[in-house]
Amino acid sequence: MTSGNSVLVLGIGNDILTDDGIGPRIIQQIEKETFPSLFAFRSASVGGLEILEMISGYREVIFIDAIKTRNGTPGTIYCLSPDNFQETLHLTNLHDTHFLEALELGRKLEMDIPSKIHILAIEIVEDREFNESFSPEIQTRFPEILEEVRDYLRQMIRDF
Amino acid sequence: MKQITIDPITRLEGHGKIEIFLKDDGGVENVYFQVPELRGFEQFCVGRPVEELSQIVTKICGVCPGCHHMASGKAADAVYGVKPPPTALKLRELFYMAHFVHSHIAHFYALAAPDFVVGPAADPAIRNIVGVIEKVGIPIGSEVIKQRRIAQEIQALLGGHQTHVVMNVPGGVRKGLTPEQRDDIVKKAEGFVDFAKFSMNLFKDVVLGNKDYVNIILNGPYALKIHSMGLVDERNQVNFYDGKVRVVDTKGKELFKYSPNEYLDYVAEHVEPWSYLKFPYLKTKGWKGFVEGQDSGVYHATPLSRLNAADGMATPIAHQEYEFMYKTLGGKPVHNTLAMHWARLVELIYAAEHCLELALDSEIIGSDLRTPLDKTPSEGVGIVEAQRGTLTHHYWTDPKGIVTKVNIIVGTTNNHAPICMSIKKAAEGLITKNTEITEGILNMIEMSFRAYDPCFSCATHSLPGQMRIELVLKDTQGKIIRSVKRK
Numbered sequence: 001m002t003s004g005n006s007v008l009v010l011g012i013g014n015d016i017l018t019d020d021g022i023g024p025r026i027i028q029q030i031e032k033e034t035f036p037s038l039f040a041f042r043s044a045s046v047g048g049l050e051i052l053e054m055i056s057g058y059r060e061v062i063f064i065d066a067i068k069t070r071n072g073t074p075g076t077i078y079c080l081s082p083d084n085f086q087e088t089l090h091l092t093n094l095h096d097t098h099f100l101e102a103l104e105l106g107r108k109l110e111m112d113i114p115s116k117i118h119i120l121a122i123e124i125v126e127d128r129e130f131n132e133s134f135s136p137e138i139q140t141r142f143p144e145i146l147e148e149v150r151d152y153l154r155q156m157i158r159d160f
Numbered sequence: 161m162k163q164i165t166i167d168p169i170t171r172l173e174g175h176g177k178i179e180i181f182l183k184d185d186g187g188v189e190n191v192y193f194q195v196p197e198l199r200g201f202e203q204f205c206v207g208r209p210v211e212e213l214s215q216i217v218t219k220i221c222g223v224c225p226g227c228h229h230m231a232s233g234k235a236a237d238a239v240y241g242v243k244p245p246p247t248a249l250k251l252r253e254l255f256y257m258a259h260f261v262h263s264h265i266a267h268f269y270a271l272a273a274p275d276f277v278v279g280p281a282a283d284p285a286i287r288n289i290v291g292v293i294e295k296v297g298i299p300i301g302s303e304v305i306k307q308r309r310i311a312q313e314i315q316a317l318l319g320g321h322q323t324h325v326v327m328n329v330p331g332g333v334r335k336g337l338t339p340e341q342r343d344d345i346v347k348k349a350e351g352f353v354d355f356a357k358f359s360m361n362l363f364k365d366v367v368l369g370n371k372d373y374v375n376i377i378l379n380g381p382y383a384l385k386i387h388s389m390g391l392v393d394e395r396n397q398v399n400f401y402d403g404k405v406r407v408v409d410t411k412g413k414e415l416f417k418y419s420p421n422e423y424l425d426y427v428a429e430h431v432e433p434w435s436y437l438k439f440p441y442l443k444t445k446g447w448k449g450f451v452e453g454q455d456s457g458v459y460h461a462t463p464l465s466r467l468n469a470a471d472g473m474a475t476p477i478a479h480q481e482y483e484f485m486y487k488t489l490g491g492k493p494v495h496n497t498l499a500m501h502w503a504r505l506v507e508l509i510y511a512a513e514h515c516l517e518l519a520l521d522s523e524i525i526g527s528d529l530r531t532p533l534d535k536t537p538s539e540g541v542g543i544v545e546a547q548r549g550t551l552t553h554h555y556w557t558d559p560k561g562i563v564t565k566v567n568i569i570v571g572t573t574n575n576h577a578p579i580c581m582s583i584k585k586a587a588e589g590l591i592t593k594n595t596e597i598t599e600g601i602l603n604m605i606e607m608s609f610r611a612y613d614p615c616f617s618c619a620t621h622s623l624p625g626q627m628r629i630e631l632v633l634k635d636t637q638g639k640i641i642r643s644v645k646r647k
Contacts, residue, residue: 109301109305
């Protein structure tokens, strides 16, 4: 669904690579819950030009991606925007073009790019091992992470 | 000894890096290109029905999922000893041509063109696809986005999903095309051909029309005299989906040609203690180290090697461009690494033309989509050309078709040794005793491996083709004495 009035919540990651898939797995969970039609939920495994096309037409977009920082606490959610963007795992590791470049390209080409971009980057532990389960640290914290994401969406509803 | 480290993303753990060790006189001692390892894929596959693998493997890599899906589908056919009917084979190939169109367009405009359209030493803030669009115009930028999207739409139509493809089943495909859908693809494929031709003309104008760029391609530190690998059809023309793997030597003479199930007789993998990723080499030559030449076991599997290994292209305009490229570069084989960009555009034209040919083929709307399975599954190999090199999937199953073992050699892995050698050669050519290490130097080293369109996602999850790098010059105690950082 695309609508100029809606908010796309886009989980990015690989759901068979341990914690890497935390974005898509959050989407799998919350898209089953009751949220206003304001939100559209989608998952993707790649960034770059494809993301540009996916977000086109939405008023706002919330990326949910994994991040690994040195000495970060697993499960911590960093709220980022293009202005204070740090390298999250999939908005950074692009084969074709960097996330910020993709946004700039979209604006230059006069595509209908969301006016506001939110990035929820979740500190993970393991993204090098094929596994459909989370690491123990993320598994333990997953209910809290989900609740924080729900809170974020609820706050958006109030502010909208 | 001084040490230079090119570390792509310093704030993230576990990503690839390039380390350049300098001699005391300032010259390059050695170069190490390291990528981290992904663990447990084989274990993840073992115990699953073999027909599930073609869907699972699309998740190994977000960049070339269609390639893994095709190689896996072919391996599963082989496991069951079955050949899909002509309509199914053509549908697979149609999907695959669209996959090549979208990938090759992305590489040319996002990864190759910035170096040539904007300039190899240009400010990195503008040396990107946005800078390219600034130079060539917004309508062309819009066309890049549009043609990629259309190619993705064709993949989604045929494959069920553009990334997580569910098209192949052992012996065929899940669904066919209606005449109306076919007509729509014909129109889209005509657009691909036009855009591919346009892109080639842009390359000729911008690159071949600039003496400095031609000089960089021909005389820069970017040539590697190694053997060439590529899949060919029965006429020895380039084929992405099927055929035999042909390898020609550094002089262009055929060394051998093998069927997928014979790959272990011809390719082996060397292990180095400093790298998780292995180094494939030609078994008949043996591993002689990271060396060039006729006796070396090192080969590459790239757009350029595919053209070197073939006698021509199977479509008319692509073949014309193939001949023009070799005529311009002084005959076959070509060993200039940056000519890979040119070869990739020849392939783009082929993919577009072949996409149109397949869409116009009356069999493409046939209804015979799957050959029944009547043999006991056991073992099979599937090989396709991925955009980044020859891709081999080898599966073993029990008599019920449950996977017991998996071996995959991904496209870029074939090029692991050549990439290391190309980086070293570029570094040696560009960094000498009194070299001031500038952004331009950094980028020109990076160009040597970017030409391969490297994607280690399959084997290592992530290494962007377009690295954002930091080069650190260290003294013998490891103290940083200078760094150049790319934002």
